[in-house]
Amino acid sequence: MEKIRNNIKSVFIATFLGSAALIWYLVFYFEARQNLLFTVFDVGQGDAIFLELGGKQILIDGGPDEKILSKLGRRMPFWDRYIDLLILTHPHADHLTGLLEVVKRYDVGMILETKVNYTTPEYEEWRRLLKKKNINIVVAQAGQVVRMAPNAYVDILAPRENFAGGSPGNVHDAMIVAKLHFGASSALLTGDAEKITEYKLVFFEGARLGSDILKVGHHGSKTSTTEDFLRTVSPKIAIISSGRKNRYGHPHQEVIDRLKDFGVHVLRTDEKGDIKMKSDGVKVFYE
Numbered sequence: 001m002e003k004i005r006n007n008i009k010s011v012f013i014a015t016f017l018g019s020a021a022l023i024w025y026l027v028f029y030f031e032a033r034q035n036l037l038f039t040v041f042d043v044g045q046g047d048a049i050f051l052e053l054g055g056k057q058i059l060i061d062g063g064p065d066e067k068i069l070s071k072l073g074r075r076m077p078f079w080d081r082y083i084d085l086l087i088l089t090h091p092h093a094d095h096l097t098g099l100l101e102v103v104k105r106y107d108v109g110m111i112l113e114t115k116v117n118y119t120t121p122e123y124e125e126w127r128r129l130l131k132k133k134n135i136n137i138v139v140a141q142a143g144q145v146v147r148m149a150p151n152a153y154v155d156i157l158a159p160r161e162n163f164a165g166g167s168p169g170n171v172h173d174a175m176i177v178a179k180l181h182f183g184a185s186s187a188l189l190t191g192d193a194e195k196i197t198e199y200k201l202v203f204f205e206g207a208r209l210g211s212d213i214l215k216v217g218h219h220g221s222k223t224s225t226t227e228d229f230l231r232t233v234s235p236k237i238a239i240i241s242s243g244r245k246n247r248y249g250h251p252h253q254e255v256i257d258r259l260k261d262f263g264v265h266v267l268r269t270d271e272k273g274d275i276k277m278k279s280d281g282v283k284v285f286y287e
Helices: 002-034 067-075 093-105 121-133 195-209 227-233 253-261
Strands: 036-040 049-053 056-060 082-087 107-113 137-139 145-149 152-158 177-182 185-189 213-215 237-240 265-268 275-279 284-286
Touching (some): 036 177, 082 093, 093 121
Parallel strands (some): 056 082, 107 137, 185 213
Antiparallel strands (some): 036 049
């Protein structure tokens, strides 16, 4: 009889602990699902941004090398080999090269890019890979919307023209610029957009550019982040993705000073590493 009681007691304890573990798992699971996770990876001198919400994942650019794979490995469960959307803002190697490795190792639902005419070995390999894997490609143009959830979406603001097959003098003029909306919070993602694109955005979009977070254009180069643009966006937080002691001198001190003059809190990957942010749809939190 005593043995039976002990067995019952053991089963009860195991059941209780199992139930408690399940409850806590569900708490953390649903908490994660209702928050938008926004990570600017430290990939050296390049860009890579990862968005997660409700099981959906978007990767914007992939940095200059394979480092993106270890970054994704830390953010995604080992069994998850699917990314809903890859956005290539433009085909420079410091944004593209890492995406080549991602496409080789992950299943991808869709690619959003400009398909601009640009001749480099990396971009030619990109075209071959996408054709081989038969991934759906959408040519980016202002007005498109990618929805992650009923209250979360990515709004494409630039380019305003279709650059597929086109050859602009500066490939940065064919940059994809997107605004991320989640409830009342927002982030403006500018890739390597330079002054001419900023002027167009201010002229055509105006107050719609207003955002809590600004991913600073072109790694903090003085080619970007003009006063008019910064005044219109009016961000609380600016994130600069640049490599430590990079040969370009990014971010430029002129840009840092301008951001500080506007009262913007600056976060830099060359100083902090990965920059992890979270929004509950009202407030934005960062580590």
